[in-house]
Amino acid sequence: MQLLKTQTPNFNDKIDQFDGSIFLNVGRQIQRISLKSIEYVKGYGDYMKVRCKEGSHTVHITMKNLQKILPSADFYRVHKSYIIRIDKIQKVSSSHVEVNEAQIPISRNNKQELLSLIPWVK
Template structure:
């Protein structure tokens, strides 16, 4: 497998993409996290809470840099503070999306684009 080169800003944040996972600088160690295990990401300024199926990780990185590392076909930014994995959506309303048992707000500007990204039977 080949390590993909990324932008300098992202390298400075100690994140690299490797196959179907990313390496995150969590506390005093670098942990490999499967992209498929990520349910959503919540931003707290320059820190992100990466919520996986079994646990969460707090990482020091900006949302902007993290978005650059994740495949846009799998992840979508539904709100300024939230990024979700599209295949983890359980349901949605006009104001929020359910990912597992968590209610995540959808900004008005992003709702129509989100609807175009999911397979909707009318």
Template sequence: MKLNCVVVDDSTIHRITVAKLVNEHPDLTLVGDFSNASDARNCILNKSVDLLFLDIEMPVQTGFDLLDGLKSRPQIIFVSSKSDYALKAFDYAAVDYLHKPVNKERFYKAVQKAIEMHQMKNDGAEEEAEFIFVKSNLKNFKVYISKIKWIEAFGDYVKINTEDDTHLVLSTMKSFENDLPPDKFLRVHKSFIINIDKVQRFNSKFAEIGKTQIPLSRNKKEDLANALNKPS
């Protein structure tokens, strides 16, 4: 699984440099790069962000101000031209502290730490996570509910699309819908059930999960809007 990354730096040159390193790394995906804390905060609140490359000294709001305003923080790698803030940075449970200008070797070492920490967190969460067993290709598979993105009708089967894989299961949509927690999943079309937490945006016709557009039945837009606005 790739880590979704955001780069925040008021210096255009340093921001472009780090963004380029992110784009070149096989395990990272750049979802945004910003010159100020305010725009970065909006992105973090509206998208799934796993890793933040964060400058400290910026106009109006510092990197620390950005973090103080977040209830839930992604992993943080600070990027700064000064070492003065290193001690304070680790008060924010930073993965690493990179000095400008950032070189590729040092960048990759910091990223590897973030990947390992992300994997450890996911492995620990999976031990307690809800799951179901499904039978596909004559084998039983353990599928974690939180990893399901959407389910679609596929003839006499249903196709389960997860973060890691897809499974074709002999079942009806109605039967499979009954196995899923109703506060997490919504039938938005006769042929589609979606994981509400995975929806990134929607309009009157489609819900978007990643690059996939899921069709919405005419009366389901309001149901989806209500589900997304419901307190967690």
């Protein structure tokens, strides 16, 4: 007897299937959140505050696991407690990044790599 292997779609295929959205545990519900609406994520231990243009959601997930889920082409971890959406950056200074008027700290180690990801003229 030969078993047929079914291919399970990878996570990025699932995101594409749902028009660039992910589902996260928000309170006692599983809520659909568009990746394009996410501005930044702030970590509080095993909880994350996902800031979107329509408001914020508190999600029970670790920063490490959320970072694995979010597409690295669109999101960057600028600090141990923050992940930002790269195309939402408004300003970069020596110690922080501004995303929709929020001052987000940036670690010295991550600043150079972040600068390499954005189009800027020296």
